[in-house]
Amino acid sequence: MDNRPVLLEVENLQTHFRTMDGVNRAVDGVSFHVRSGETLAIVGESGCGKSVTAMSILRLIPEPPGKIAGSIRFQGRDLLGLSDKEMRDIRGNEISMIFQEPMTSLNPVLTNGQQIGETLRLHQGLSKSQAEERAVEMLRLVGIPEPGRRVREYPHQLSGGMRQRVMIAIALACNPKLLIADEPTTALDVTIQAQILDLMRDLKTRVGAAIVIITHDLGVVAEVAERVVVMYAGRKVEEAPVADLFRTPRHPYTQGLLGSVPKLGSSLTGQTSRLSEIPGLVPSLKQKIPGCVFASRCPKASDLCRAVPPGLALKAPGHFAACHYAEAEGSVAA
Ligand SMILES: Nc1ncnc2c1ncn2[C@@H]1O[C@H](COP(=O)(O)OP(=O)(O)OP(=O)(O)O)[C@@H](O)[C@H]1O
Ligand SMILES: [Mg+2]
Numbered sequence: 001m002d003n004r005p006v007l008l009e010v011e012n013l014q015t016h017f018r019t020m021d022g023v024n025r026a027v028d029g030v031s032f033h034v035r036s037g038e039t040l041a042i043v044g045e046s047g048c049g050k051s052v053t054a055m056s057i058l059r060l061i062p063e064p065p066g067k068i069a070g071s072i073r074f075q076g077r078d079l080l081g082l083s084d085k086e087m088r089d090i091r092g093n094e095i096s097m098i099f100q101e102p103m104t105s106l107n108p109v110l111t112n113g114q115q116i117g118e119t120l121r122l123h124q125g126l127s128k129s130q131a132e133e134r135a136v137e138m139l140r141l142v143g144i145p146e147p148g149r150r151v152r153e154y155p156h157q158l159s160g161g162m163r164q165r166v167m168i169a170i171a172l173a174c175n176p177k178l179l180i181a182d183e184p185t186t187a188l189d190v191t192i193q194a195q196i197l198d199l200m201r202d203l204k205t206r207v208g209a210a211i212v213i214i215t216h217d218l219g220v221v222a223e224v225a226e227r228v229v230v231m232y233a234g235r236k237v238e239e240a241p242v243a244d245l246f247r248t249p250r251h252p253y254t255q256g257l258l259g260s261v262p263k264l265g266s267s268l269t270g271q272t273s274r275l276s277e278i279p280g281l282v283p284s285l286k287q288k289i290p291g292c293v294f295a296s297r298c299p300k301a302s303d304l305c306r307a308v309p310p311g312l313a314l315k316a317p318g319h320f321a322a323c324h325y326a327e328a329e330g331s332v333a334a
Contacts, residue, residue: 004038007034008073008074008212010030011073012031013029013056014070015052018064020287027053028049029234030060034212036210039224041227041242042229043215045216050214051182054097056068057072058091059091062248074095075177089123090175093123094273096171096178097180098164098167098179098180099167099182102182105167110154110156112135112150112305113152115134116166142165143199144162144169160192168199172203178212179212180212183215200213221242222246233282234293237251238254238320239321241318241321250321252299252300252323253322254321259277272296290307291304291307291308292306315327
């Protein structure tokens with residue numbers, strides 16, 4: 001039993017985009033929760049709605065063309081009901097995010113120190129010199145050598161890995177309760193990846209933040225996550241404790257993704273641990289699919305699957321899957 005209090009509760013999240021040729025149901029009825037101090041991974045193929053889910057939590061979806069519905073409760077408050085000002089106070093302070101593209105989310109005309117200091121001055125009212133002092137401390141904490149010098153340099157003077165560390169420093173400067181990391185290591189080479197992951201783990205123990213990590217990389221999932229949500233075409237199709245998911249994936253989509261997975265706990269170095277390829281394409285999110293969203297690519301699909309959408313059902317303790325044919329614990333495989 002996990003007794004940690006629930007920090008974030010997302011219920012029936014629907015984020016749709018109005019486009020020229022119809023409504024894109026990027027996220028279509030997704031629910032999950034994150035406990036204090038927990039690390040949850042969200043995985044799934046490109047375009048399945050992972051980043052949109054993250055941006056919806058922080059209310060960073062442009063409206064229009066976007067529209068968010070459902071409920072997102074953070075420490076009991078519904079974020080969708082807050083004013084813009086209340087939301088700004090939460091963003092970067094209580095919930096912070098490491099974005100998928102580090103270069104585009106750093107401001108090229110501000111020094112590394114100013115970028116870190118900006119959030120501190122905004123949220124914690126520090127003076128200029130206090131903010132710089134704290135920025136140096138943060139750069140040191142994320143393992144940047146000579147932080148006293150680097151704090152006055154600009155992002156383009158840093159390597160990709162160092163820039164990602166600056167992003168992490170910004171994200172953690174205010175000791176957030178929740179860190180959302182969208183593909184934090186994808187653009188980096190494996191050695192740096194491993195260092196960044198170590199750093200996130202270390203900071204998690206030090207600061208006690210909960211982490212939602214979005215990744216394509218199953219090696220990363222195996223190394224850092226406690227629980228995993230698998231998304232497909234804007235829906236959650238499976239959720240399970242990490243060891244359980246790797247040992248007994250129950251949804252045919254997850255089974256496909258795990259086709260070539262390194263063993264749980266094996267080192268990242270030198271491994272390729274990308275999701276494996278599943279034949280076929282993700283269906284367009286602009287048409288209503290009557291049955292299971294995965295039916296068009298599923299080796300087990302039947303008429304039932306094409307007609308009736310499977311609900312998420314409990315298959316083992318803490319393990320849910322949305323598949324008519326996923327076996328429950330103790331049942332004999334066909
Ligand atoms: N501002 C927007 N306007 C219209 N459609 C959008 C917008 N942002 C995202 N989408 C659409 O939402 C869907 C989900 O995109 P999202 O970025 O969440 O995918 P993802 O799972 O993060 O993929 P990746 O792994 O490639 O990062 C896509 O079809 C995308 O085109
Ligand atoms: Mg994304």
